[in-house]
Amino acid sequence: MVQRVLPTEEAEDLIVLIRQIADEQLLPKVDEAEATHHFPREIFTLLGRSGLMSLAYPEEFGGGGQPYEVYLQGIEEIARGWMSVAVGVSVHSLTCFPLAMFGTPEQQAHWLPGMFGGDQLGAYCLSEAQAGSDVASIRTRAVREGDDWVLTGSKAWISHAGHADFYTTFARTSDDGSRGLSCFLVPADAPGLTFATPERKMGLHSDTVGEVLFDRVRIDGDRLIGAEGQGMAIALAALDAGRLGIAAAATGLAQRALEVATAYAKEREQFGRPIADNQGLAFLLADMAAAVGSARATYLHAAHLKDAGKPHTREASIAKLIATDAAMKVTTDAVQVLGGYGYTTDFPVERFMREAKVTQIFEGTNQIQRLVISRQLLTETP
Missing domain, CATH: 1.10.540.10 (Acyl-CoA dehydrogenase/oxidase, N-terminal domain)
Known part of the structure; x- marks a missing residue:
């Protein structure tokens, strides 16, 4: 424990x-x-x-x-x-x-x-087919018609698509680049809101992901969140929090993989003794434990900064990078510990490995995290 x-x-x-x-x-x-x-x-x-x-x-x-x-x-x-x-x-x-x-x-x-309250579930509509990490390239547009807003466009890779009760959506309200985005709260029953066939993914099969389509979706004027043109600032602030959520989730996934691998190593016998008695395998488990502990420490450090009201953008990116890379390594090593059984669906570690991969991609790829970290380092005042 x-x-x-x-x-x-x-x-x-x-x-x-x-x-x-x-x-x-x-x-x-x-x-x-x-x-x-x-x-x-x-x-x-x-x-x-x-x-x-x-x-x-x-x-x-x-x-x-x-x-x-x-x-x-x-x-x-x-x-x-x-x-x-x-x-x-x-x-x-x-x-x-x-x-x-x-x-x-x-x-x-x-x-x-x-x-x-628990009865509603939300979806976060930021990414588009041609605007993933490049948020400023968003093309979904919102225009005023009387007191209402009308949204047209599409969002890609949206968790809970078709299942959510509301869609926090970022759309372009002017052509002023990154200053032309705004944030809206779109109800699921808005006319013109539809959903494409869910993506067929490598893992996380219970996390339905798909396109959200806006065909002149009309919403009340009071569903603009924040000021018009403030969408980029809102999205970036939210992503700091979101990256910490993914870091913590990746750590939990790695923890479970470590638990399964450790239990198997203590029970599985070869040459008349548990395979855990082999130093090479025991050291592999030790490295897995160290990776999980490091991941936990990095996300908690960022959380402490956030709770103290201090800047934590760099630390959130570090946590996301470290924790998700750790999850990929630990789950892959768990498959190795289980050997041939690890490669079968009779044991969950192959699923863990498939689930870990996407953590290095969503909420900003780990290459983007390195970009955020390096820019923070090179622009901060000594």
């Missing part, structure tokens, strides 16, 4: 609750659900009604009022049980961020309680 230092007794109780849910509700269901591409809406409802979908947001509107270090450790525990669900919780938290941080008091009072 992971040793944790948590700030309060309430936080300790929360992590115990999340681990219990992971053990009793996630682990027994994950294999079949991933094999059948089942979208686990009932699990999100359970987590939401248990207060676990909005841990880091203010209690005033139904959030958990917990520091980010607690929220992220909760994400890690969920990922240990079911990676697709952990990614979904992180995505939902990301969809709430623009309204929680940039919305008016009236908008927050109207919409946040529903987002935090």
